[in-house]
Amino acid sequence: MFLKKTLPTIIAFVCGVTVIIAYFFNIPFFQTTAQEILKWQSVIAIFALGLGAINIIRVHSTNIRRAKGKNAYSIALLITFIVTIVVGVFLGQESEAYKFIFDYINVPTGSAIFSLLAFYIGTAAYRSFRAKNIEATILLITGCLVMLGRVPLGAKILPFSVPATDWIMSVLNVGGQRGLMIAGAIGFIAVSLRIVIGLERTAYGGD
């Protein structure tokens, strides 16, 4: 019972409180300990990355087994995954092979996936942006103005969209975002505090 429930709560409390005290008070003991805790945290987090790697292998090897070796997608994923690791670990991150994978597979595909949202978000906006009430109208107008003001063509179509975009971004947006950020931070602090004092044990697998 102690090891399963109380010890994790104590560990979370000690780590959280130490890190917080070290930040707000100039006490050398807490600062040194907090530095060490943060270093340890980054080491443990690396092991957590391994969990993800194991899950990928488990999921896709199960897919291959179920499809009796005919699941080309999972086979391709596992091959790319293993080849990247082998190249990165044995040839090094500075090797030509690793750079090739990074520059010609990871970056262009990632960038294409990232830009794919431009099409989806554009069509979704076209279908859902309706000036049904004041709030929706504000959203529609600011969204359209910012989109127009950010491209040279927009400036040709609607010349005032450029200064309007600048004003929206540096004034209206700041006002709304600040309230959101402060309110969000207060909520975030409340959740963090619940984790640190052990009220939110589900975060680390407790009840």
Added chain:
Amino acid sequence: MKISTDIGVWIGALSALGIYSVLIKDNPFYTMVEHIFVGASAGIAVVVGINTFLNSAWSPMIEGKYLLIIPILLGILLYSRYFEDIAWLNRIPLSFLMGTGAGVAMRGAVESQIVGQISATMVKLTTFDSWIIFLGTIFSLSYFFLTFQRGKVTGVTSQLGRHFMMAAFGAAFGNTVMGRISAAIGRFQFIFLKWLGLG
């Protein structure tokens, strides 16, 4: 038109075309490129993780910082989840990660999101814009007063706060769309200029 003879450019261009092909319909070409991307990205993350581990934990430990064996052992405990009898052991490193993460997040939130934002708002209100920012912050904050019933004044301020937040959402939306479009333009430039050699 001078098509590239670089194998890397071909792979990059075909990957991008594979991804964009989903705009027509979900198809095997897209799924294949997507899986290859996931494999490469996960592999890169693992390589970075291994190198970070070697540089920040393993090498210093070999050189005499023996205390680093503790986080390494805690990290290994994370894998206990795969063994039913000792699965509970992974709560120990998880509690370490969550406690420390919560502490770090808390101090970051206090500094940048509360103190930083409030001090940026508390400036001399000499211009129209500074008044708009100040009132926008106050109004949108008043929208989040959820612990008491809204009266006439707080009702109006929270309504105005919603308007400010909608303006902010609209601006964020417009910015996101333009960011994504500029990424798409970059890809099209790569396809048309670097791969196909047009222009």
